[in-house]
Amino acid sequence: MNEILTREADPSDLTSIPTAELRLQLAQAIGVTARTLGHLAAIWRELEDRGEDLSDLRSGLMSYLPLIAEGRLDPEAVVRCAGQAMLLRAIAELPIGEQRRLLTEGVMVAQTNSATGQHESILRPLERLSSADVRRVFAVGYVRPPAEQLVLLVPPPAANRSRSVIVKVRLTQDEYQQLRQAAAQRGQTVPTRARDILLDATRADRS
Structure with a gap:
């Protein structure tokens, strides 16, 4: 050797x-x-x-x-995964046991079949994930299952996008970390979790 x-x-x-x-x-x-x-x-x-x-x-x-x-x-x-800095950063947020499982078994990735237009899940070696795969598959400390990946894969209806409004909120470092943890536990992105929290608070006020 x-x-x-x-x-x-x-x-x-x-x-x-x-x-x-x-x-x-x-x-x-x-x-x-x-x-x-x-x-x-x-x-x-x-x-x-x-x-x-x-x-x-x-x-x-x-x-x-x-x-x-x-x-x-x-x-x-x-x-x-040498040379794939984004992937290694995502992997480093996972427990070592989970890292080794992914290295051995690969990762289930949701994608759209270019020929049929249908959504499907394929098993892909960890080192062959693209940057887009990494953003879709990994939350902080969490590997999204294909069903949750599809939410990120399918864009919102055009009508909803045209009426969307960007709201900027300033958070302390502690508040942001709490938000990140809450998002990771639900397999969400930080903006999505923040939006859900605001909507829940609005509904509670109306009731």
């Missing part, structure tokens, strides 16, 4: 290796890289405990070491 990681690959050598073996080598290399990141994260945590300034190392994959060290981000997720 060390030979796989340390030697420079010769394309002429690879062409003679069966596909199944190449896939196995790739999977093994990903596993070793993830374990290496886990080890580096432990070193990072120890150096920080000793008061070392590591700000000059916060770039690329190294920028995720603090989250790995804190147990908030699975190192395999960093390897497999």
Whole structure:
């Protein structure tokens, strides 16, 4: 395995290796890289405990070491989703067990079939989610099931959009955090949850 990681690959050598073996080598290399990141994260945590300034190392994959060290981000997720900052930020809000389940099982994604126009759900590998998928699938600390994703996938009727009004409300940091948590618990976006709260309060006043 060390030979796989340390030697420079010769394309002429690879062409003679069966596909199944190449896939196995790739999977093994990903596993070793993830374990290496886990080890580096432990070193990072120890150096920080000793008061070392590591700000000059916060770039690329190294920028995720603090989250790995804190147990908030699975190192395999960093390897497999490298370069997808939005996705990794969303994953980091989930429990480690949930992160590993998604890495193993994939994610159910609601979408519109371009041929039929019908809504459907497909199972997609975590690392293959698009930016639009990430925004639709993940709430803060929560993975929306397909039924809730459809609410975000289907735009409101044009008549309702034309009569919509944007209302700006200033919140304290604590109030905003409470609103985020309430939205996450219901699988909603923060604006949607705020709108529901305002409408509920209006109905209560009328009654």
